[in-house]
Amino acid sequence: MTRFLAAGFSLISLFGLHAQNEGFTTRLYETYGQYQEKSLSLRRIKHRDLQPLIDAVGQRPGFEVNQVGESIEGRALRLISLGQGEVDVFLWSQMHGDEPTATQAIFDILNFFASPDFSAEKEDILRSVKIHFLPMLNPDGAEVFQRRNTLGIDINRDALRLQSPEGRTLKRVRDSLQAEFGFNLHDQSTYYNAERTEKPATISYLAPAYNYEKEVNTVRANAMRVIGYMNRIIQRYAPGQVGRYNDDFEPRAFGDNIQKWGTSAILIESGGYPDDVEKQEIRKLNYVSILSAIYAIASGNFVQVPLEAYEEIPQNDRKLFDLKIENATYPLLGKEYLIDVGIQRPEVDMEGHGDFWYSSRIVDLGDLSTFYGYKTLDASGYSLVPAKVHPRTLESVEALEALDFWELLADGIAYVRVKGLPAKWRSSPYPVHLVSEKFNPPQGRVEVGINPTFFLEREGKPEYAVVNGFLYHIPTREGKGKNSMVFR
Known part of the structure; x- marks a missing residue:
């Protein structure tokens, strides 16, 4: 059970809380380049790229590294822990092998904690919480840059049957920690937008439901409050570019079950950002928002965030093209027609x-006036x-x-x-x-x-x-x- 009590506060309290931590967040954003792990600059990272970094982390004072499992093909799954607090915060990434943005951000966060900077803030954090990172849960999928593992299943739909060793590892670690907060870190399609806007859903959130009724208990409410807090931060750097996933209950999903098991589950999805093919700006937003959230959890200040702040995040939509041509004249069989062309560029x-x-494709034609493009040409x-x-x-x-x-x-x-x-x-x-x-x-x-x-x-x-x-x-x-x- 969480030691934090859900509390209802006004939006004025939220603004006050945000102002209180604004200096910390601003400094995180402005100094990010000092902690960015430069060896992980491209999305198609492999398990072998991470191992020297994890080995180096294990040699640093205050860091603990343990192998907690292995993948189907025998690649080690290693947990990195630091801090002395009573509140356990568990972050895992890349349970889908082709979703690496947050894996990169995790190593940026580790570099931050290994540096001598921000000493007062880090002392406050690590005195209150113990943080655990399980990066690249699906290393076999990452090896061939595919969503599923070698068994061919989606690990995120294996929470009940637990057929995959990767899924069993995730369950075992969560149970052993009895973590109060869990950050489930993913990438989503770059074609998601914030509902009814041309803005890409650069970051999307979800506090998963733990039953079909979508009830909100203290555990889920705390996840909602942390998300509301992170949204306020992202709005400073990517205004209007945050979405919220549909919260229909999925009984096989890890996020939904982790919420049910008593860990406040926070799903973060990294989407698209203009001219950021390798998602490096989105990686930076992960770094800033996750560190800020951990700081708010350590202080307990997140309980001041009203639940309305979560509900006000617009729903995810999927109405983006890489290129949209609108109002073009199309001659066909001796007549002329007015059409829009929606184009996507699959990798x-x-x-x-x-x-x-x-290998690009035309994915839609006709009246596309309710759709948007990363680039739009009025033809x-x-x-x-x-x-x-x-x-x-x-x-x-x-x-x-x-x-x-x-x-x-x-x-x-x-x-x-x-x-x-x-x-x-x-x-x-x-x-x-x-x-x-x-x-x-x-x-x-x-x-x-x-x-x-x-x-x-x-x-x-x-x-x-x-x-x-x-x-x-x-x-x-x-x-x-x-x-x-x-x-x-």
């Missing part, structure tokens, strides 16, 4: 699962026309270096035939697609499911190119994409 892992390329007055193939077949890939790709785009060309395309090439590093001699260009129709490659022209002159879902403004030569495609 495809490269061999070794250390990097990726984009009023522009006609959507198909891309052309370069009239000359290049003798080799080396000949590509002599091309002026902007000139090709100005001529409405987005496909270039090349003899002897290397078999290992899966994507094109250029702003045009590379195609084989046998390739037949698309017939010009725009359809859901196809690769988004077309031009927007005015008075017969291309002004915008969309190639593999990336937008290029031809007159100013502005625009950049990670890759185009290779079609054989």
